[in-house]
Amino acid sequence: MRTLWHIWQTALGEWGGAIRSRRALVLLVLYLGAALLCMNGTISVLGRMEKELAVVLQLPDSDETGVVSASLWKSKPFNRIVRSVVGESPVLDDISGRHPVELIYAWFVFLCAPLLTVLVAGTRVSEDLRSGAVRYMLVRETRLEWSVGKYLGQALMIAVALVVSAMGAAVVAFCRLPSGTAASLFLPLLNWGLRAWIYSLAWLGLALGISHLTRSPGRATSLGIVAIGLFGALPPLMDFLHSFHGWPGVLTHLRMLVPAGAEMSLWRFSAVPLLSGSFHLVILGLTYLMAGAAFFCRRDV
Amino acid sequence: MIGFAIVTRNLVKRRGRQRALDGLSLSVPRGAVMGMVGANGAGKTTWMMTVAGFLRPDAGEIDLLGNGPFDATRHGGRVAILPQDSELPLEDTPEGALYRFGRLQGLTAAAARRSVRETLAAVNLTDRARSRMRTLSHGMRKRAMVAQCFVGRPEVVLLDEPLNGLDPVEADRLRRFILSQRGRQTIVISSHNLEDIERLCTHVAFIEKGRVTRMDSVASITHATDRIVFTLVHEPGNIAALSAAVPGASFEWRAAERLLVCTFGDEAGGVAAVNRRLLPALLAQTDVLAVASGLSLEEAFLSRSPTVV
Numbered sequence: 001m002r003t004l005w006h007i008w009q010t011a012l013g014e015w016g017g018a019i020r021s022r023r024a025l026v027l028l029v030l031y032l033g034a035a036l037l038c039m040n041g042t043i044s045v046l047g048r049m050e051k052e053l054a055v056v057l058q059l060p061d062s063d064e065t066g067v068v069s070a071s072l073w074k075s076k077p078f079n080r081i082v083r084s085v086v087g088e089s090p091v092l093d094d095i096s097g098r099h100p101v102e103l104i105y106a107w108f109v110f111l112c113a114p115l116l117t118v119l120v121a122g123t124r125v126s127e128d129l130r131s132g133a134v135r136y137m138l139v140r141e142t143r144l145e146w147s148v149g150k151y152l153g154q155a156l157m158i159a160v161a162l163v164v165s166a167m168g169a170a171v172v173a174f175c176r177l178p179s180g181t182a183a184s185l186f187l188p189l190l191n192w193g194l195r196a197w198i199y200s201l202a203w204l205g206l207a208l209g210i211s212h213l214t215r216s217p218g219r220a221t222s223l224g225i226v227a228i229g230l231f232g233a234l235p236p237l238m239d240f241l242h243s244f245h246g247w248p249g250v251l252t253h254l255r256m257l258v259p260a261g262a263e264m265s266l267w268r269f270s271a272v273p274l275l276s277g278s279f280h281l282v283i284l285g286l287t288y289l290m291a292g293a294a295f296f297c298r299r300d301v
Numbered sequence: 302m303i304g305f306a307i308v309t310r311n312l313v314k315r316r317g318r319q320r321a322l323d324g325l326s327l328s329v330p331r332g333a334v335m336g337m338v339g340a341n342g343a344g345k346t347t348w349m350m351t352v353a354g355f356l357r358p359d360a361g362e363i364d365l366l367g368n369g370p371f372d373a374t375r376h377g378g379r380v381a382i383l384p385q386d387s388e389l390p391l392e393d394t395p396e397g398a399l400y401r402f403g404r405l406q407g408l409t410a411a412a413a414r415r416s417v418r419e420t421l422a423a424v425n426l427t428d429r430a431r432s433r434m435r436t437l438s439h440g441m442r443k444r445a446m447v448a449q450c451f452v453g454r455p456e457v458v459l460l461d462e463p464l465n466g467l468d469p470v471e472a473d474r475l476r477r478f479i480l481s482q483r484g485r486q487t488i489v490i491s492s493h494n495l496e497d498i499e500r501l502c503t504h505v506a507f508i509e510k511g512r513v514t515r516m517d518s519v520a521s522i523t524h525a526t527d528r529i530v531f532t533l534v535h536e537p538g539n540i541a542a543l544s545a546a547v548p549g550a551s552f553e554w555r556a557a558e559r560l561l562v563c564t565f566g567d568e569a570g571g572v573a574a575v576n577r578r579l580l581p582a583l584l585a586q587t588d589v590l591a592v593a594s595g596l597s598l599e600e601a602f603l604s605r606s607p608t609v610v
Contacts, residue, residue: 132387
């Protein structure tokens, strides 16, 4: 109970500090700006593409973005073509039929989440190590409590930023799409925001875990960005090696050690893969955090 | 039996090839105000950081409040430290930071608020309690850092250079506050200002090259109970008359400083009794400008023998 209290107090302190220092505002602006730009750009580009497609494929023209794509999804020959290109995929089964604007938003938010997480949260531990502020905390709570409190505080901030950005994207949809379509997009956009948050938890664990290793905020950010690159490249690299050289199948399982390896389970709409994938990502994030915290617990501060 | 709040035995801490602590043994009695005196790099700060659990010793034992080395689950809220070169979060306010610390120490919201109010008043920071740390002067930040040590009245307080950077008025206020805590808390103060140590502390430890060279009460170290120093207008001509007034006492004349140092044993009856007998004999020979019992701590430190305890 005392441990939970310490973690909660540290998380509250992290929130308070973020609000007072305007870090929370920066986080919100980054997420919201990215969501608004993405949604606006998606609607514009998709609208133009659909107009051209409608002409080429002699489909009924529509002013509403997404109608042509939805018609294509429903077309059995088109569906067969897509499946022959990407293979039979449960993800494809789950997402086919969803509004393309929603899917592009989801793709974008999954793409941006790791970088934004590392940029905003990646220095939070090293900054306190450098300034010595951590010492005032460590005579009052354990190092592990402090680390988990930091994680919780940042996780809650990212949750707020993602929810607000999803709402912002919904507002753009309301402005740019017919009201019926936009209304039907509101909950799905929030849903994708929540999934992106779960995905972010793994990256947050990685960013904070790395931040425990160094007193230099700049170095922590750089290492975080390098980690995003390495961890992002690992799954396709494993697939590539496995398919071309027939390397042992164990390689393909290595991808499960990085967040990108479990990302696709968050694109599922069936409960079992979605929940197991979410659990996997949360555990992955906590594992990264604990690895950093284990080092921190043994170091001099 | 006197209990000890802090006991460290043969503490070793290496920094590269250097030994910041080289078998440092020191026991701090409960309720004492212990001063740590030593040159730069002697190991005072390293000792404090090690006792507070920030640094891990390479060898040796630490017993804090009879509960082994620092562990936040056992000692959290019972030990506070003013660490060197450590800023409170710059976007926080003194009130906000101290309140959070109080809550972490297990104080109720009301008790934390009361304790924060009292400690901020003690360091004269009430009017800036809600200003961001970033907007405070160096001295004000320092006072906030000192104040956090006394929130919730922890049993052990470690203060590393607490008066550094304070103006004379605030330094004096803080001195009086620390004096008011004597006997209530165990306080360890590291400082290069020996006058402060002498005024504030009941005990003092001399640290050299990572070891304690001497540890005793301030009165013993300064010979406050067996030595009187008189500042005179000129040298007394008749030392024999003085010796007759205080049998067994020895006298040393330091011409350059015009000081007469009288050293005596227990049989002389103490400082007051010696003064009563000696002053008339002295005044018959010369004028007395000042009387002080014992040496200053600075003199004691500078004339210390390098005996390792």
